Amino acid sequence: MPAPAATAATAATATGRPAGYTAAQIVLHWAIAALIVIQLVLGEDMAPAWRAFRRGTDASADDLFNADIHVYIGLAVLALAAIRFGIRLVHGVPLLPAQENRWLKVLAHTVHGLLYLFMFGMPLSGVAAWYFGIAPAAEVHELAKPLIIGAVVLHAVGALYQHFVLRSDVLTRMVRPERRKAHGWVGQVSR
Numbered sequence: 001m002p003a004p005a006a007t008a009a010t011a012a013t014a015t016g017r018p019a020g021y022t023a024a025q026i027v028l029h030w031a032i033a034a035l036i037v038i039q040l041v042l043g044e045d046m047a048p049a050w051r052a053f054r055r056g057t058d059a060s061a062d063d064l065f066n067a068d069i070h071v072y073i074g075l076a077v078l079a080l081a082a083i084r085f086g087i088r089l090v091h092g093v094p095l096l097p098a099q100e101n102r103w104l105k106v107l108a109h110t111v112h113g114l115l116y117l118f119m120f121g122m123p124l125s126g127v128a129a130w131y132f133g134i135a136p137a138a139e140v141h142e143l144a145k146p147l148i149i150g151a152v153v154l155h156a157v158g159a160l161y162q163h164f165v166l167r168s169d170v171l172t173r174m175v176r177p178e179r180r181k182a183h184g185w186v187g188q189v190s191r
């Protein structure tokens, strides 16, 4: 029986998909995740400045400071998500384990798609509200909060389920970058 790494490399070559993520993809994944969690936890600090903006009154220096932090972190998410999406288009992402249940794969891909939607949709709806005064965009922004939390929790539970129950390499490959060998890409496979 071939070694697991060789199997992953063969599968990657056969499908034209990489066997793992690059270091840049991994760093971007965790950096964006951390920034989004900060935004979700501290998002309500934006509310006082937004209320003042809506009423046409002056916000306090503290409220403006909190608003600046929220806006800059949010814009950083937008920029990093764009870079990440670009790398994904060029480099691709590895396939889910072949033996995985078809419906779990559909669920995983749907959640990944939703997470991309939020990575772009949240900053853009925030920009529409804050810089262009479009109030319905603020409502969308606020309503999306529980949806993002739901998607992130589902996604994290899926990753932990892969690691601890299915014992696949799905979580480790989002921690350790793939290694490039002379004859192609060789993924990190859990033993």
Ligand code: HEM
Binding pocket: 036, 039, 040, 041, 042, 043, 044, 046, 047, 050, 070, 071, 072, 073, 074, 075, 077, 118, 119, 122, 123, 124, 125, 126, 127, 129, 130, 131, 138, 139, 141, 142, 145
């Ligand atoms: C990944 C990026 C972002 C996330 C996850 C995020 C998340 C949040 C959260 C959780 C709230 C509090 C909602 C509540 O009151 O319960 C909020 C409020 C707000 N955010 Fe963001 N935000 C992001 C980016 C941005 C950006 C880039 C801007 C502006 C340029 C922005 C503008 C606002 C405004 C104006 C509010 C107050 C509106 C309201 O509460 O309805 N956000 N955001």
Ligand code: HEM
Binding pocket: 025, 029, 032, 033, 034, 036, 037, 088, 093, 094, 095, 096, 112, 113, 115, 116, 119, 152, 155, 156, 157, 159, 160, 170, 171, 172, 173, 174
């Ligand atoms: C806001 C937080 C998060 C976002 C937006 C996010 C987004 C994504 C997206 C879009 C992918 C698909 C691959 C890609 O296009 O790069 C992915 C993959 C992955 N994420 Fe997350 N993620 C978040 C948090 C987490 C957390 C907390 C965990 C672990 C507990 C996690 C573990 C993974 C793993 C293991 C993969 C690889 C899945 C595979 O290879 O099929 N993510 N993430």
